[in-house]
Each structure stands twice: as structure tokens, then as C-alpha cells.
Amino acid sequence: MEKLLREILNEIKPLEEEIERERGIYKEIKEIIEENGVKCVLVGSLAKGTDLRGDKDIDIFIKFPEDLSREELEENGLRIGMEVFKRIKVKPEIDYAEHPYVRGTYKGYNVDIVPCYDTKNPKSAVDRTPYHTEYVMKKLRENKGMGDEIRLLKQFMKGINVYGAEARVEGFSGYLTELLVINYGSFLDTLRAVSKWKFREVIDLENLWGNEELPRYFFPDSSLIVIDPVDENRNVAAAVSVQRLSEFIVNAREFLRSPRREFFFPKKRDVPSKKIIMQKISERKTKLVAVHFNHKGMNENLLYSQLRKTINSIIKSIEKFNFKTIKQDIWADDEIGVMLFEFEIWKLPRIVHHYGPSIYSSGRDQEKFLRKYEMDKPYIEGYRWVVDKKRRFSRIEDAMNLILERKDGFGKNLRRVEFKISINDEILSIEKEEFFRFLAEFLRI
Amino acid sequence: MEKLLREILNEIKPLEEEIERERGIYKEIKEIIEENGVKCVLVGSLAKGTDLRGDKDIDIFIKFPEDLSREELEENGLRIGMEVFKRIKVKPEIDYAEHPYVRGTYKGYNVDIVPCYDTKNPKSAVDRTPYHTEYVMKKLRENKGMGDEIRLLKQFMKGINVYGAEARVEGFSGYLTELLVINYGSFLDTLRAVSKWKFREVIDLENLWGNEELPRYFFPDSSLIVIDPVDENRNVAAAVSVQRLSEFIVNAREFLRSPRREFFFPKKRDVPSKKIIMQKISERKTKLVAVHFNHKGMNENLLYSQLRKTINSIIKSIEKFNFKTIKQDIWADDEIGVMLFEFEIWKLPRIVHHYGPSIYSSGRDQEKFLRKYEMDKPYIEGYRWVVDKKRRFSRIEDAMNLILERKDGFGKNLRRVEFKISINDEILSIEKEEFFRFLAEFLRI
Structure with a gap:
């Protein structure tokens, strides 16, 4: 184990150059920046010494006095950022976090210049x-070796695909990873603790809450609660999905049982052939x-x-039409987006057994139902009216066409795209x- | 209305002869019977003057003193009954209610001779x-015309097929029918009241309970509660099924809206042709x-x-295998019994999405699951292990074969019969x- 970790570290520690x-x-x-009479600060893993070899992010925050209005802060931030990139001859881009900020690529690095308030609150x-x-x-100053322990955990998380708070991953942010190692002391002690995490584990490094029950009550929807040492009302793990959390825990257990290089640097699976995929589908x-x-x-x-x-909304609509999926997942690259559904029930009879009002309900409700379905011959089942009426959609294809046309509950930006439906092969x-790799995983090939 | 009821009554009142x-x-x-030194009494609708024309039941109870043991009562009851039929030269049969009793057919009448205790308790x-x-x-002595009102209600109930407490009907017994008319005063007043019955209506003719809430609490499973005037702890309507009760209420409403002879004497529907039935199925x-x-x-x-x-047990098993019926019903004649199922879902994929333990459960449980399904490649969904394993039965035919072989929860007397399965046509x-008439009704032809 010691040897394995030393080897990994040798590969991931940034080079002196x-x-x-x-x-x-x-x-x-x-x-x-400072020519403009403002202070700035290097933030992120580079500043902290927790970055990995080959990381290309340089994040610089410009600090503005607290009494500046938001508009002035944004204006000055953008102006100074633009000036920087002009001076170093880089084409700048404006991006948006809580404030707009400027970014550019300089000597192979992604440089972000972000305005913020210099405030204690x-x-x-x-x-x-x-x-x-x-x-x-x-x-890290108190414990010199901890930076490397954090690097190991980051690489481990990257290897098992739970690293990153972005929407694609919904995993562990860099800061969250750092807090875990700071809390447990080392890479291995972190994995040991993680492998024993309870449901809705609470980690409160500075003991800001004093107990575990209150934060559980305060963050009712979080499956992992890590109190931010600089703001007790914030859960640093809020963006971690149940799925990524579970994968992290299970991989920690497996690594401790049989430590292998592949956890850090997984081999990419072979691209499955069309034939194998088709075979598996059928x-x-x-x-x-x-x-x-x-x-x-x-x-x-x-x-x-x-x-x-959007996929959650589609599932709801699908269930309303009485179809049923086994599972579903999303996939995307820089060109297309895919929502993939595997159906357990995709064909239904022509009729649907449709329940009407109770025979004890108001006469008006019953008459309305009986008139509406007169041709379908309503009858009594138990104490309710019921009718075997024509089902709206017997085939999932037809239902899906309507769902994609209606776009009920779809993401705003997916309301204008042009959907295509593909079935099986x-x-x-x-x-x-x-x-194809995603398909192979989905179909458990 | 008056004229219609008079006509009906003319047809159903027993003739003087x-x-x-x-x-x-x-x-x-x-x-x-009395030669044996015991008293007897005529009971049933004949005694009460609430019988219909053509009724062929003569029910005679022999009253034995309270201090007789149960064995002696049964012995004496059978002996006297047998003697009666011997003397009138009729072949007797022994049947069983709470005590065994003797029955025979004499001059076209079904004569029952039943022993009972002459007791006030x-x-x-x-x-x-x-x-x-x-x-x-x-x-009825207090209100001479009431017997005919009861006869009308009995015939009405027969016509709409809710009359009789036997298992085939699960409807209204003769005594229950009599109590309803006694309570509401006449045939029409009964229908008027019935058409407005609430869910779990309580009828307490002698006001033995003093309120409606207590009996509802005391008879929690009854959908209609009619307190027996001779025993406050007995619900005379206990055997009435929700289905028959609802049909009675709805037919009462329809009759009041448009009174027609057909409610009393429904026309039998034509036997549907095979072609029409097959058409409807497809x-x-x-x-x-x-x-x-x-x-x-x-x-x-x-x-x-x-x-x-048995059909309820089969439905439970069917659902365990993830199939689903739209509805089901039973039918029988003096030769065969049929359980008929109409399926909404009768075919399922080869795999089933099978949930295992939570990743937070005991390590032993998880390892057991992972070992058991190793070949099927378990994976994580949310915080649970899951596996797409081979489904036991993909076709309802195969599942049904097993269900009929296992006979889980089947009625005792249906454990020895030889079942056949028939599909569609x-x-x-x-x-x-x-x-075929039953099929036509089932398929709403």
C-alpha cells in the first residue's frame, strides 16, 4: 500500500518547473492588477498547494472594498480583467458566476480574473x-504533508469519477476533498472513515453546531453534510448526488480491501462492437x-x-400513460445530448380500466361520468363506477411523441431543441x- | 308507478291454492313430529307471509328444551326428522347448518326439518x-299491507340479482329484506331511502345502540350495518358484499327515475355468438x-x-411476478368452475431490475447479495445495490402453471381439482x- 501510494504521488505531484x-x-x-490601486489574491488549489500535475487553472480574485455597489464592483472587475488580458495579448471571454468575470487562455493556462468583496461577512x-x-x-501550514494526502484523494476521486461539483458529475468539489483530508488526517484515514459513513453523515470540523441532530434537521435534503468551517449555515457537500456519494463509499471499501493502481488510473474499457450491443439489447x-x-x-x-x-419530467409523463421504465440515464458530449430509457412496459392493451366516482359521491359527478362514457358501458366495481375506455396511447412511441411535443416540465433551454427518437438498434x-462505452455500461455488458 | 306495482304484485303473490x-x-x-312429545314451529317466509308465488320452501324447526346436550339435540333431531320422511315415504338427505338436519322433497316442496333450542338466549x-x-x-300484524311490500322488494332484488345471502350471490337475505321494509314502511319508501344511503349506512330498527358511531366502530368491515332487532351484536347485513350493495343502491336510483317492469323481470340477454366474442377480445x-x-x-x-x-390468492401471486390484471371474475354451474382473468400486462422483459440492500446496510448483507448475483454485474442506483437479473417468468402462462401447481392460499377443496388453462379464443x-352470457357481460358486449 505504502509503495503504491508513493508511486501514485510521484505521478501526480506538480513538477518544480x-x-x-x-x-x-x-x-x-x-x-x-495592482497598478489599479486594488489588491488581488491567488485562490484555488494552486494557491493551496493541493493541485495535481498538469492542472491548468489559475484563479485570481480582485478584492474590492465593501462599500462599493454591486454595479461598480462588476464594472471595475470587468474593466481591470479586460485590461490584464489586453496587456498580455490574450483574447478575453466574459463568463458568469455570481458576478460576471473575465477569463482567457495564457501560456496554456485557463486564467480566471474574478471580482469579489473584501469582507469579513x-x-x-x-x-x-x-x-x-x-x-x-x-x-496545511500546521501539517506539511497534508497537501500530498489531498492530492492522492483528488486523484482517487477522479479515477472513480466522483470528482467535481459541476452538473455533469455532481460529485466532490476540490474544497470538499480538502476538508475531508483535513478532518481525517490522511488519504487512508479518510477512506477508512468514508467506508464506515452512516446514512446522512455529518462532518463539522470546527464543531460549529455542537451536535449532529441540528445540522441534519437544518439540511433535510442532503445525503452528506459537511459544515463549511467559514460559514456554519452552508453545507459544502450540498451538490453531491446520492449516486456519487454511494459510489465513493463503495469504492473506498473496495480499495481498502484490495488496493490497486486502477482506482487512480482506470483503464478505459474497449469500445464495444455494434454486434455485441445489439446482441445484449435483444x-x-x-x-x-x-x-x-x-x-x-x-x-x-x-x-x-x-x-x-427534463428526464425526470419525461418519466413522470411516461408513468401517467401507464408505461414503465427499468432505468434511464443521460449522456452528452460537445455536440449532442441523449436521454436513454429502458422500458419494462412499452405496449398496453387498447382499453384502459378507468375508475370514476364513488356511487356515494354527488349525483352530479356520477351523471357527468355516466354521460361522458355512455358508449363504453360503465359498470360498478366495488363501490365505484368504472369504465373500460379506449386508451390514449398503446405504444410508447406515440406517447413519447406527444410528451416531446408538449414539453411539460422540460428544462427551459431544451424547449427549443429538435428531438429525435431512436428505438433499439x-x-x-x-x-x-x-x-458506445456509455451504452455498454448501461446494458451491463 | 302504482299500476306497475299492482301488476307485479298480481304476478308474485302466492295463489290461494x-x-x-x-x-x-x-x-x-x-x-x-308432535307425536314425539316435542313442539315444532313453521319459520321462514312461508310462516311470515312474505313468500313469493312458486316458492317451494317449507322450513320447520323442532324445539328442544335448553338443558339438552348438543349431542342429544342432534341425535333426537335427526331421529325425528328421519321418522317424518319415512312416514310420508320420502327419501331423506342429511345436510349441515350449525346442527345437522334432515331434508327431503315432498309434493314438489323442499322440506327442511331442523332441530333448535327453545331458548330466550x-x-x-x-x-x-x-x-x-x-x-x-x-x-306484519301491526301493518297488514307490509307483507306485499316485502314481496315487491324481494322480487325487485331477485330481478337485479342481489337477493340471497348464499355465497354465489353475497346479497340480501329474506330476513334482511323484511327488516328494510319494516324500517322504511313500504317498497317505494325503502327504495327512496336506499337511493340516498351513505357509505356504511347504519339501520337500527329498535334503536338498540342509541347512536350510529358505536355500531360503525363495532362492525368495522361491514359496508352496510343493519342491527338485528333480536340480537344487537349481530349485523344482519354482514354477508352483503360491497358489490351487491352498490348494485342495489344504483338500481334503486334508476328505478325511481324510470320505473320499469324489467327491474322485476329482466329479459335474459341473447347468447352472444362466438364470432362476436372473438371480435371483442381482439x-x-x-x-x-x-x-x-x-x-x-x-x-x-x-x-x-x-x-x-382462490382467485384472490392467485391475484396476489400474479402481482408478485409483476403481471397485472384489468379485472377478474368467477363463474360456475353444476358441473364446472371458472376463474376468468383479463390481463393488462402479460408479457415482461427477460430481465428484472432487482433491488438489493442499501450500501449503508451490514457488510454481510451486501457481500451476500454481491456474491449471489456476481455473474449479473450488480451496480449502484442511488444508495442501493441493484442487479438486472434474469426474470423468473416472462409469460403469464408459465407463471400461471406454477401458481396452479403450488396452490398457495387456495381454498381447501380446490387443492385436489385438476385445472385447465385456456387463453383468449x-x-x-x-x-x-x-x-357465454357471463363472458358478454365481462367483456361489456
Whole structure:
């Protein structure tokens, strides 16, 4: 184990030359910013010394005095950011977090220049970031080796695909990963603790709440609760999905049982052949339905969160029509988005057994029902009226067409896209290696 | 309305000659019984004057002193009964109620000779019967016309098929029908009240409970509560099924809206042709499955109650295998019994999405699950283990074969019969007119 971890660390620790290059870039930009009479600060894993080899993010926050209005802060932030990129001859882009900010690619690095308030009472995630950096740096100063332990955990999480708070992953953010190691002391102690986590585990590093019951009550929807040491009312793990949390716990257990390099650097599975996929589909005797579309370069976070919202709405509609899925999942790349459904019930009789009012209900309700369905010959079942009426949709294809037309509960940005439906083998017309890998996973090949 | 009811009454009131013949038979038998030094009493609708024309039941109870043991009562009852039939030269049969009793057919009448205790504290339904007769006779003496009103209600109930407490009907007994008219005063007033009955209506003629809430609490499973005037702890309507009760209420409403002779004397529907039945089956696009058997002359009450018990158990098993019916019903004649199922879901994929333990459950449980389903590649869904394993039965035929073999929860007397399964058009091989009528009703032809 010791040897394995040492080997991994050797591969993931940033090289001395990387660090020097990054420091140089920061110094260069810092000087330009400070010419404007404001202070700035390096944040993120680079500042904390918890970054991995090959990481290409340099995050710089400009600190503005608290009495500045939000408009002035945004204006000054953008102006200074634009000036920086102009001076270093980089084409800037404006992106949006809580405030708009400027980003650009310089010497191969993604440089973000973000305005924030220099305040002791941070009101936004952006304002909180410098405090996060400060908190972690303080802890790492007290324990020099901890940075490497954090690097190991980050790489482990990347390997098992639970790292990153973005909508695509819904996993563990860098800050959350750092807090876990700070709390448990080392990479291995973290995995040992994680492997024994209880349902709705509470981690409160600075003991800000004093007990576990109150935070559970305060964060009722979270499956993991990690109190932010710089803001007791914030759950750092709020964005972690149940799925990623479970995968993390199970992988921690498996790694402790048999530690292997593959947890950190998994081998990519072979792309399955069309023949094998088709075989598996016909073997399961289910019905696969893919709803796919060209997303025309939609922002990834937006795309994934709207795919999730939309697939949940579609499932609700499907159930209203009495069809039933075994499971469903989403997939996307930089071109298309896919919602994939596997059906247990996709064909239904022509009639539906439709319950009407109780025979004890108001005469008006009963007469209305009896008149409406007169031709279908209503009858009594127990104490209710019932009728075997024509079902609206007997085939999932027809129901799905209506659902995609109505777009009830669809994500806002998915209301304008043009959906296509592919069934079973037709799905293989989405000829992308990564999608085939996703299919193989979905079909348990 | 008046005219219609007068006409009906003319058709259903017993003829003078019938009454004389019945009185003669009773007198003849009474004399033989009393030679044995015991008293007897005529009970039932004949005694009360609430019988219909053509009724062929003469029920005579022999009253034994209270201090007789149960064995002696049964012995003496049988002995005297046998002697009666020997003397009038009729082949007797022994049947069983709470006590065994003797019955025979004499001059076209079904004569029952039943032993009971002459007691003021009846402990069984049999002992209670003379008191029921007495109560009704007293009420009818106070109101001469009420007997005819009861006759109208009985015929109405027969016409709409809710008359009779036997297992085949699960409807209204003669005594219950009499109590309703006694309570509401006339045939029409009864229908008017019935048409407005509330859910779990309480009728307490002698106000023995003093309120409606207590009896509702005391008879929690009854959908209609009619307190027995001779025993406040007995619900005379206990055997009325929700189905028959609802049909009675709805028919009462319809009759009041448009009074027609057909309610009393419904026309039998034409026997539908095989072609029409087959057409309807294929039109509904459901799957019909009939489980049928030769019941070898099983007692009708036993047969129907066991058919009901058995069909409920089969439905439970069907649902365990994830199939689903739209509805089901039972049918029988003097030869065969049929359980008919109409399926909404009768075919399922080869795999089933099978949930295992939570990832937070004991390690042993999880390992057991993972080992058991290793070949099927378990995975995580939310916080649970799940596996897409081979489904046991993909077709209802296969599941039904196992269910009929296992006989879980089947009625005792249906454990030895030989079941056959018929699917869709095959069902028409049960070539019986009454069954075809039942099919037409079931399929809403």
C-alpha cells in the first residue's frame, strides 16, 4: 500500500518547473492588477498547494472594498480583467458566476480574473472563496504533508469519477476533498472513515453546531453534510448526488480491501462492437428508447442540469400513460445530448380500466361520468363506477411523441431543441465511441 | 308507478291454492313430529307471509328444551326428522347448518326439518331463526299491507340479482329484506331511502345502540350495518358484499327515475355468438386467461366461497411476478368452475431490475447479495445495490402453471381439482350458454 501510494504521488505531484511557471504568470498579472490601486489574491488549489500535475487553472480574485455597489464592483472587475488580458495579448471571454468575470487562455493556462468583496461577512460563494483558501492554507501550514494526502484523494476521486461539483458529475468539489483530508488526517484515514459513513453523515470540523441532530434537521435534503468551517449555515457537500456519494463509499471499501493502481488510473474499457450491443439489447428483451438532439454548443453545466430536470419530467409523463421504465440515464458530449430509457412496459392493451366516482359521491359527478362514457358501458366495481375506455396511447412511441411535443416540465433551454427518437438498434446510429462505452455500461455488458 | 306495482304484485303473490297446499303439508308433518312429545314451529317466509308465488320452501324447526346436550339435540333431531320422511315415504338427505338436519322433497316442496333450542338466549343463527320469524310476524300484524311490500322488494332484488345471502350471490337475505321494509314502511319508501344511503349506512330498527358511531366502530368491515332487532351484536347485513350493495343502491336510483317492469323481470340477454366474442377480445387487445375445472358436484356455497378465496390468492401471486390484471371474475354451474382473468400486462422483459440492500446496510448483507448475483454485474442506483437479473417468468402462462401447481392460499377443496388453462379464443371451448352470457357481460358486449 505504502509503495503504491508513493508511486501514485510521484505521478501526480506538480513538477518544480510547473510551479515556477505558474508563479511567474501570477506575478505578472498581479502587477498589472495592482497598478489599479486594488489588491488581488491567488485562490484555488494552486494557491493551496493541493493541485495535481498538469492542472491548468489559475484563479485570481480582485478584492474590492465593501462599500462599493454591486454595479461598480462588476464594472471595475470587468474593466481591470479586460485590461490584464489586453496587456498580455490574450483574447478575453466574459463568463458568469455570481458576478460576471473575465477569463482567457495564457501560456496554456485557463486564467480566471474574478471580482469579489473584501469582507469579513461573505454573502456569496464568490466572496467566500478567499476564506476557503485561507482556511485550507492555515491547516496545511500546521501539517506539511497534508497537501500530498489531498492530492492522492483528488486523484482517487477522479479515477472513480466522483470528482467535481459541476452538473455533469455532481460529485466532490476540490474544497470538499480538502476538508475531508483535513478532518481525517490522511488519504487512508479518510477512506477508512468514508467506508464506515452512516446514512446522512455529518462532518463539522470546527464543531460549529455542537451536535449532529441540528445540522441534519437544518439540511433535510442532503445525503452528506459537511459544515463549511467559514460559514456554519452552508453545507459544502450540498451538490453531491446520492449516486456519487454511494459510489465513493463503495469504492473506498473496495480499495481498502484490495488496493490497486486502477482506482487512480482506470483503464478505459474497449469500445464495444455494434454486434455485441445489439446482441445484449435483444437478450434483455426490453425496449430501448433514446431521445437525442443537437445542443448547439450549450454550456455544459446548463446542459446537464437541464437534461436531468427534463428526464425526470419525461418519466413522470411516461408513468401517467401507464408505461414503465427499468432505468434511464443521460449522456452528452460537445455536440449532442441523449436521454436513454429502458422500458419494462412499452405496449398496453387498447382499453384502459378507468375508475370514476364513488356511487356515494354527488349525483352530479356520477351523471357527468355516466354521460361522458355512455358508449363504453360503465359498470360498478366495488363501490365505484368504472369504465373500460379506449386508451390514449398503446405504444410508447406515440406517447413519447406527444410528451416531446408538449414539453411539460422540460428544462427551459431544451424547449427549443429538435428531438429525435431512436428505438433499439436504431440507437447505434449515434456513432460515437464514448456513447458506445456509455451504452455498454448501461446494458451491463 | 302504482299500476306497475299492482301488476307485479298480481304476478308474485302466492295463489290461494298454493297457500292451502302448503298449510296442509305443514299440518301433516307437525302431527308426526308432535307425536314425539316435542313442539315444532313453521319459520321462514312461508310462516311470515312474505313468500313469493312458486316458492317451494317449507322450513320447520323442532324445539328442544335448553338443558339438552348438543349431542342429544342432534341425535333426537335427526331421529325425528328421519321418522317424518319415512312416514310420508320420502327419501331423506342429511345436510349441515350449525346442527345437522334432515331434508327431503315432498309434493314438489323442499322440506327442511331442523332441530333448535327453545331458548330466550339464542346462541346460534339456527336458534335465532324462530325469533326472527316472530319479530317479523309481530310487525306484519301491526301493518297488514307490509307483507306485499316485502314481496315487491324481494322480487325487485331477485330481478337485479342481489337477493340471497348464499355465497354465489353475497346479497340480501329474506330476513334482511323484511327488516328494510319494516324500517322504511313500504317498497317505494325503502327504495327512496336506499337511493340516498351513505357509505356504511347504519339501520337500527329498535334503536338498540342509541347512536350510529358505536355500531360503525363495532362492525368495522361491514359496508352496510343493519342491527338485528333480536340480537344487537349481530349485523344482519354482514354477508352483503360491497358489490351487491352498490348494485342495489344504483338500481334503486334508476328505478325511481324510470320505473320499469324489467327491474322485476329482466329479459335474459341473447347468447352472444362466438364470432362476436372473438371480435371483442381482439378489439380490447388484452389477454384473457380462464382457469377452469370440473368440480365434481361440489356444494354450491362451498364452491363459490372457495372460488373467491382462490382467485384472490392467485391475484396476489400474479402481482408478485409483476403481471397485472384489468379485472377478474368467477363463474360456475353444476358441473364446472371458472376463474376468468383479463390481463393488462402479460408479457415482461427477460430481465428484472432487482433491488438489493442499501450500501449503508451490514457488510454481510451486501457481500451476500454481491456474491449471489456476481455473474449479473450488480451496480449502484442511488444508495442501493441493484442487479438486472434474469426474470423468473416472462409469460403469464408459465407463471400461471406454477401458481396452479403450488396452490398457495387456495381454498381447501380446490387443492385436489385438476385445472385447465385456456387463453383468449380457446376459452370458447367452454361451450355453455350461461358462460357465454357471463363472458358478454365481462367483456361489456
